[in-house]
Amino acid sequence: MAKISINLATGSLQQEEIIVGIDLGTTNSLVAFINPDKNPQVINDTGKGLLVPSVVHFNAKGDALVGNEAKEFLITDPANTIFSVKRLLGRSYKDVASHQDTFSYKIIDDENDSLVKIKAGDKFYTPIELSAEILKELKARAEHALKTPVNRAVITVPAYFNDSQRQATRDAGRLAGLDVLRIVNEPTAASLAYGLGLDPNQQKTIAVYDLGGGTFDVSVLSIQNGIFEVLSTNGNTFLGGDDFDRSIVHYWIEKNKLDAAALAQDSGLMQSLRLKAEEAKKALSSQNLFNEQIGDIWCTLDKQTFEALIAPKVAETLNSCKQALTDSKLTVAEIDEVVLVGGSTRTPYVKAQVAEFFGRTPHDQINPDEVVALGAAIQADILAGNRSDILLLDVTPLSLGIETMGGLMDVIIPRNAKVPTKAGRQYTTSIDGQVNMKISVFQGERDLVQENRKLAEFDLKGIPAMPAGLPKVDINFMLNADGILTVQAIELRSGVKQEIDITPSYGLSDDTVEKMLIDSITHAKSDVAQRMLIEARSEGEQLAYTAERFIEKHGSFLTAEEIADTKTHIEALKQALAKAEKDEILKKADELNEFTRPFAERVMDVAVSSAMKGKSIDK
Ligand code: ADP
Ligand code: MG
Numbered sequence: 001m002a003k004i005s006i007n008l009a010t011g012s013l014q015q016e017e018i019i020v021g022i023d024l025g026t027t028n029s030l031v032a033f034i035n036p037d038k039n040p041q042v043i044n045d046t047g048k049g050l051l052v053p054s055v056v057h058f059n060a061k062g063d064a065l066v067g068n069e070a071k072e073f074l075i076t077d078p079a080n081t082i083f084s085v086k087r088l089l090g091r092s093y094k095d096v097a098s099h100q101d102t103f104s105y106k107i108i109d110d111e112n113d114s115l116v117k118i119k120a121g122d123k124f125y126t127p128i129e130l131s132a133e134i135l136k137e138l139k140a141r142a143e144h145a146l147k148t149p150v151n152r153a154v155i156t157v158p159a160y161f162n163d164s165q166r167q168a169t170r171d172a173g174r175l176a177g178l179d180v181l182r183i184v185n186e187p188t189a190a191s192l193a194y195g196l197g198l199d200p201n202q203q204k205t206i207a208v209y210d211l212g213g214g215t216f217d218v219s220v221l222s223i224q225n226g227i228f229e230v231l232s233t234n235g236n237t238f239l240g241g242d243d244f245d246r247s248i249v250h251y252w253i254e255k256n257k258l259d260a261a262a263l264a265q266d267s268g269l270m271q272s273l274r275l276k277a278e279e280a281k282k283a284l285s286s287q288n289l290f291n292e293q294i295g296d297i298w299c300t301l302d303k304q305t306f307e308a309l310i311a312p313k314v315a316e317t318l319n320s321c322k323q324a325l326t327d328s329k330l331t332v333a334e335i336d337e338v339v340l341v342g343g344s345t346r347t348p349y350v351k352a353q354v355a356e357f358f359g360r361t362p363h364d365q366i367n368p369d370e371v372v373a374l375g376a377a378i379q380a381d382i383l384a385g386n387r388s389d390i391l392l393l394d395v396t397p398l399s400l401g402i403e404t405m406g407g408l409m410d411v412i413i414p415r416n417a418k419v420p421t422k423a424g425r426q427y428t429t430s431i432d433g434q435v436n437m438k439i440s441v442f443q444g445e446r447d448l449v450q451e452n453r454k455l456a457e458f459d460l461k462g463i464p465a466m467p468a469g470l471p472k473v474d475i476n477f478m479l480n481a482d483g484i485l486t487v488q489a490i491e492l493r494s495g496v497k498q499e500i501d502i503t504p505s506y507g508l509s510d511d512t513v514e515k516m517l518i519d520s521i522t523h524a525k526s527d528v529a530q531r532m533l534i535e536a537r538s539e540g541e542q543l544a545y546t547a548e549r550f551i552e553k554h555g556s557f558l559t560a561e562e563i564a565d566t567k568t569h570i571e572a573l574k575q576a577l578a579k580a581e582k583d584e585i586l587k588k589a590d591e592l593n594e595f596t597r598p599f600a601e602r603v604m605d606v607a608v609s610s611a612m613k614g615k616s617i618d619k
Pocket of ligand 1: 024025026027028029211212213214215240241242278281282285341342344346347368369
């Protein structure tokens with residue numbers, strides 16, 4: 001399954017690790033990979049099926065059970081059986097308190113932190129820990145089926161997930177022992193599975209309609225140069241196939257004249273009814289009548305009745321579609337493709353309604369409950385570098401900048417900037433008569449260039465000799481959609497110019513990016529201290545240099561004593577510089593500045609009056 005390649009440096013065989021794509025769903029989760037035929041495929045661990053219900057059950061000892069086996073406990077042990085945990089990821093108690101009644105387990109408010117916890121047995125779990133249990137199960141199944149360790153993954157999230165929900169998903173992955181290479185939007189993954197966005201010359205607007213078990217969302221995406229942009233999203237996080245099931249249960253309760261109040265107390269029977277309703281709903285996706293019994297309760301449903309039951313809910317989803325179009329300032333006619341996602345779009349009525357709304361046949365060839373995982377596997381394959389023809393570069397993963405005085409990194413294009421992009425800054429020389437300027441381009445987040453990745457270096461030659469600080473050198477960075485960075489340096493007074501092209505992503509794996517980011521966080525404090533010292537030093541050195549030049553040039557304006565005292569101050573500054581003590585450097589620099597300021601003014605006065613004289617002679 002995994003690729004074997006030869007490491008030319010060592011001559012040894014090396015196994016390339018597989019990267020899986022994971023759809024961590026509210027109702028069901030799946031893991032997919034790219035098979036040896038280069039096609040995405042959902043991993044089927046023998047006999048266990050493709051979909052892993054996102055359900056976790058804890059027994060009395062606190063051992064977790066995930067998937068179909070855990071789902072059984074929804075009937076027998078609902079209090080310790082956690083479902084729909086995705087709704088709680090990255091959420092505060094306040095966000096979900098009003099929905100407590102939709103959960104059969106206990107969600108609690110922790111006074112110390114605002115994020116929710118879930119009680120099972122006598123233990124408390126965070127949504128991150130619970131999601132990690134699901135991810136661990138997926139990882140184990142993938143390892144078992146592929147017979148190889150699986151340590152890296154791409155995980156999908158809804159397009160509307162905010163930063164804290166995305167971070168929580170990442171954390172869950174890490175907790176499950178997975179290196180999460182990227183968090184990808186579910187609609188983006190679904191589009192990829194249909195091959196949309198894989199052709200860099202393609203420009204399309206896509207609507208992705210995702211009706212799952214408990215949530216509905218619609219996203220309008222634009223794809224250009226292989227870059228996905230979410231134009232708008234809309235939906236309802238409490239609307240999905242579960243609502244269809246509930247409508248069916250209510251219908252049966254009425255038809256059988258059951259006592260609803262008594263039933264509400266019997267959570268076991270309620271769950272059985274709910275599961276039967278789901279069975280009926282699924283059956284009606286391919287037949288016209290469902291007819292079964294639970295004890296002496298008749299569970300009968302025909303297609304027409306079912307469609308009437310769900311019509312209001314489906315209408316609601318179409319309203320969201322309308323709103324999403326309004327928000328993206330597009331009309332139905334401007335949508336090029338419609339993609340169906342989520343198990344509930346298997347219902348023919350839903351498909352037909354969506355087709356009618358958008359006025360076109362939506363993509364439904366791929367199983368809607370697998371399409372996101374399959375797309376995630378494709379994204380994983382792209383990240384693994386197996387599809388060099390495709391570049392899914394939407395933002396710059398690392399900052400781009402140049403080296404300035406003392407080896408400091410000066411960022412020109414910050415990390416996460418959308419491409420294509422351009423930015424520039426102006427620099428000058430630090431030495432009188434400097435005619436060359438070395439421009440070193442780096443990538444990374446650290447304050448010192450030596451800790452970052454060097455991309456290129458070139459000299460801007462032929463700057464006319466001028467006093468330090470006078471030349472104006474514009475440095476411009478242009479990063480195009482293909483990920484090529486053009487660095488241009490131009491001295492504005494003389495027009496001398498130099499330009500180079502670099503590919504910053506060349507040889508850069510997501511692993512490296514991640515490591516660089518982590519390093520930058522770990523070292524942030526010491527980096528700042530170093531930067532301050534370097535800045536103080538450059539400033540101090542520059543000042544000592546200028547002061548010495550000043551005495552040389554304008555010594556005639558000063559008394560011998562003033563010259564001697566200035567030299568003492570310069571000496572004190574140089575000693576502080578040698579000791580590399582930031583505060584002392586700044587103090588001595590200040591003192592030198594203060595001491596010499598009146599001299600500078602004196603020279604200025606003389607210069608001005610001689611200039612005036614000059615003027616008057618001219619007349
Ligand atoms: P999620 O993205 O929320 O994890 P899924 O995409 O797996 O959810 O969709 C789960 C929903 O799809 C459930 O409500 C399930 O009953 C429904 N579903 C699955 N198969 C069918 C089918 N054949 N017909 C209608 N609904 C179905
Ligand atoms: Mg889903």
